[in-house]
Amino acid sequence: MARSIWSGYINFGLVSVPVGLYSATQEHQLDFHQFQRGTSDRIRNKRVNERTGREVDYDKIVKGHDVGGGEYVVVEQEELSDIAPGKSRSLEISTFVDLDEIDPIHFQKSYYLAPSDAENASSYALLRDALARTNRAGIASFVMRSKEYLATIRADGKVLVLETMFFADEIRDPAKEVGGLPAKTSGKQLKMATDLIEAMSGDWRPKDYKDSYTERVKKLIATKRKGKEVVFSEEEPEATSSTDLVSALRASVEAARARRAGGGSGKKATAKKSPAKKATAKKATAKKSAAKKTATKKTAAKKATAKKKAA
Numbered sequence: 475m476a477r478s479i480w481s482g483y484i485n486f487g488l489v490s491v492p493v494g495l496y497s498a499t500q501e502h503q504l505d506f507h508q509f510q511r512g513t514s515d516r517i518r519n520k521r522v523n524e525r526t527g528r529e530v531d532y533d534k535i536v537k538g539h540d541v542g543g544g545e546y547v548v549v550e551q552e553e554l555s556d557i558a559p560g561k562s563r564s565l566e567i568s569t570f571v572d573l574d575e576i577d578p579i580h581f582q583k584s585y586y587l588a589p590s591d592a593e594n595a596s597s598y599a600l601l602r603d604a605l606a607r608t609n610r611a612g613i614a615s616f617v618m619r620s621k622e623y624l625a626t627i628r629a630d631g632k633v634l635v636l637e638t639m640f641f642a643d644e645i646r647d648p649a650k651e652v653g654g655l656p657a658k659t660s661g662k663q664l665k666m667a668t669d670l671i672e673a674m675s676g677d678w679r680p681k682d683y684k685d686s687y688t689e690r691v692k693k694l695i696a697t698k699r700k701g702k703e704v705v706f707s708e709e710e711p712e713a714t715s716s717t718d719l720v721s722a723l724r725a726s727v728e729a730a731r732a733r734r735a736g737g738g739s740g741k742k743a744t745a746k747k748s749p750a751k752k753a754t755a756k757k758a759t760a761k762k763s764a765a766k767k768t769a770t771k772k773t774a775a776k777k778a779t780a781k782k783k784a785a
Contacts, residue, residue, distance in 0.1 A: 476496055476497070478494030478495055478496055478588075479495055479496065479497065479585075479618075480494070480495035480563075480616075480618045481493070481494045481495070481563065481590060482495075482563030482564055482565055482616065483563065483564050483565065484565045484567065484587070484601065484612075484614070484627065485564050485565065485566050485567060486567040486601070486612060489597060489601075491589070491594060491597045491598050491601060492589065492590035492591065492594050493565070493587045493588060493589060493590055493598065493634075494587070494588050494589075494590050495585050495586070495587060495618070495636065496585060496586040496587075496588060497585060497586075498584040498585050498586045498635065499583070499584055502685045502688040503688075504688065504691055504692070504695075521535060536548050536549070536550055536551075537549050537550075537551070537554075551620075554620055555620060563616075563617075564616065565614045565615075565616045565625070565627070565636075566614055566615060566616070567612035567613065567614045567627065568613055568614065568615070569612075569613050570605075570608070570610040570611065570612050570613070571610060571611055571613055572609060572610060572611075573609050573610065573611050573626075573628060574609070576611065576626065579640070579645060580639045580640050580645070581626075581637045581638075581639060581640075582637065582638040582639055582640055583637070583638045584635055584636070584637055585635070585636045585637075585638070586633050586634070586635060586636075587627065587633070587634040587635070587636050588633070588634075598634070601627075601634065602629045602632070602633070602634050603629070605627070605628060605629040605634075606629035610628075611626040611627060611628040612626065612627040612628075613625075613626060614626075614627055623638045623639070624638070624639040624640075624641055625637060625638050625639055626639060662720065663719060663720060663723065666720065666723040666724065666727060667723060669723075669727050670723055670726050670727045670730060673727050673730035673731050673734065674730045
């Protein structure tokens with residue numbers, strides 16, 4: 475069993491439930507080191523004093539906040555710890571809200587909450603089951619690693635899940651970030667787009683989706699280890715023009731309905747899309763040999779032609 479990364483109490487009303495916090499997710503990630511090209515020399519990052527050029531030990535480094543005009547306010551780690559709220563290690567639920575009312579943009583990262591001991595497992599189960607019955611989530615705040623988090627606590631089967639959240643002022647205004655956005659659509663195109671969404675709708679099955687990029691990176695590493703090179707050639711799709719939009723939508727709806735009727739055996743729509751080319755592994759030396767053979771054949775062909783003319 476994994477070790478909890480945080481422990482404390484869920485508090486709601488006069489009830490306190492001791493819990494531990496565990497990571498619920500892990501990302502696909504391949505680690506790479508940095509090297510100077512053409513050598514086996516590793517590149518290292520060092521903390522260097524920009525004035526003296528000398529390396530500085532970590533315990534001699536403090537944090538400074540830029541307040542403008544080249545002025546910084548220096549803050550010690552102990553000072554940050556002293557002002558951190560929730561030193562009682564409390565997950566204080568302030569209110570319960572309907573889960574469907576929370577915009578997913580607020581969710582940041584998922585964790586599992588588990589009872590800290592068997593003696594208090596019943597109070598944990600009571601909160602879990604009550605949240606499931608009411609489709610509610612508890613809104614709480616807590617401090618972890620010198621940072622305060624807003625969080626939701628919800629039921630998911632037998633476990634309570636905590637989702638850390640972005641505060642309202644941490645979510646950017648789309649109008650400011652992306653500029654002008656198109657007005658609402660209507661008419662035939664909107665109906666056909668709606669029909670396409672309905673035709674392509676299905677159940678949410680997470681296992682149907684794979685991280686193809688990480689698999690390609692693994693294949694690249696494995697192939698290069700054998701002394702070969704991998705060439706992934708894939709053309710980017712072209713944007714559908716407004717004049718072709720209706721025909722593209724119609725073809726897409728027909729193809730989606732055919733797939734559904736045939737249990738997935740229908741042909742995919744091919745509205746001006748270039749097929750992706752498969753990855754091919756080639757030896758660098760093979761390329762050179764093929765090039766030499768081709769050059770030799772061409773030279774021989776030229777000689778033969780010259781002889782015929784002379785005759």
